[in-house]
Amino acid sequence: xxPQDLVASARLRYLGTSAQKARLVVDLIRGKxxxxxxxxxxxxxxxxxxxxxxxxxxxxxxxxxxxxxIDVDRLYVHTAFVDGGPSLKRIQPAPMGRAFRxxxxxxxxxxxxxxxxxxxxxPPARAAAGGEARETAGAGTRARPARGRKSPGRAKAAAPxxxxxxxxxxxKKA
Numbered sequence: 001x002x003p004q005d006l007v008a009s010a011r012l013r014y015l016g017t018s019a020q021k022a023r024l025v026v027d028l029i030r031g032k033x034x035x036x037x038x039x040x041x042x043x044x045x046x047x048x049x050x051x052x053x054x055x056x057x058x059x060x061x062x063x064x065x066x067x068x069x070i071d072v073d074r075l076y077v078h079t080a081f082v083d084g085g086p087s088l089k090r091i092q093p094a095p096m097g098r099a100f101r102x103x104x105x106x107x108x109x110x111x112x113x114x115x116x117x118x119x120x121x122x123p124p125a126r127a128a129a130g131g132e133a134r135e136t137a138g139a140g141t142r143a144r145p146a147r148g149r150k151s152p153g154r155a156k157a158a159a160p161x162x163x164x165x166x167x168x169x170x171x172k173k174a
Contacts, residue, residue, distance in 0.1 A: 002079060002110070002112050003078070003079060003112065005078075005114065006078055006079065006112040006113060006114055007063045007066070007067070007070065007075060007113050007114060007115045008059055008060075008062040008063035008065075008066050008112075008113050009059060009062065009079070009110065009111060009112040009113065010055050010056075010058040010059035010062055010110075010111050011055075011108065011109070011110045011111075012051065012052070012054075012055045012108065012109040012110075013085070013108045014085055014086075014106050014108070015048065015051060015085070015106060015107050015108070015109055016104070016106055017047070017048050017105070017106075017107060018105040018107060019082045019083065019084045019085075019105070019107035021046070021047075021048060022048050022052070022082045022107050022109055023082045024046065025041070025044060025046050025048050025049050025052050026052065026080045026081065026082050026109060026111075027080075028040050028041075028044060029041060029052070029056070029077050029080060030077055030079075030080040031076065031077060031078075032076060032077055033073075033075070033076045033077075033116075034056065034060055034072060034073075034075045034076060034077070034113065035073070037056055037076075037077050038053060038056055038057070041053040041056065051109075052109060052111075055109060055111055056077070056111060059111045059112075059113050060072060060075065060113065063075060063113055070115070071115075074115050074116045074118070075113045075114070075115055075116075076113065076114055076115075076116055077111060077112075077113060077114075078112050078113060078114030079110070079111070079112030079114075080109075080110070080111050080112070081109075081110055082107050082108070082109050082110075083107060083108045083110070084105070084106075084107055084108075085105070085106035085107045085108050086106055087103045087104060087105050087106065088103070088104040088106070089101060089102075089103060089104075090102040090103075090104060
């Protein structure tokens with residue numbers, strides 16, 4: 001169900017890919033500005049990305065059609081979700097007269113665009129805050145040592161013996 005405060009929405013039905021594969025791409029653009037989302041889709045190496053890019057363009061066109069005075073630079077992907085669709089059932093012949101079932105899955109993709117307020121700026125980047133949080137995390141009472149790469153010699157010494165070596169079984173060396 002779409003929220004009521006959306007500027008525009010668009011729906012792509014019967015997309016010929018599984019919902020799981022489409023969700024990977026839709027999750028990349030949720031919450032982003034329209035221009036940033038379009039650039040992300042343009043350079044995403046997934047087969048479904050161009051289809052979702054056309055859906056995003058359709059949603060922007062719907063917003064322009066609905067309100068001619070809309071500022072496209074303030075639009076962002078407010079809602080984005082993927083629902084499963086019908087599956088085409090096919091049969092793959094198998095050895096000895098058997099048959100394997102093939103499901104050709106489909107999905108429905110829905111995008112809803114919202115408009116950011118003119119006074120509200122973009123939210124602060126989390127990367128800067130995350131770096132500060134990592135620096136102050138070591139000052140706590142239960143600070144962990146910094147994790148680095150293990151040296152090759154240390155990794156071999158710390159590795160547990162194999163199951164066969166512990167029980168004394170396995171091949172005997174001649």
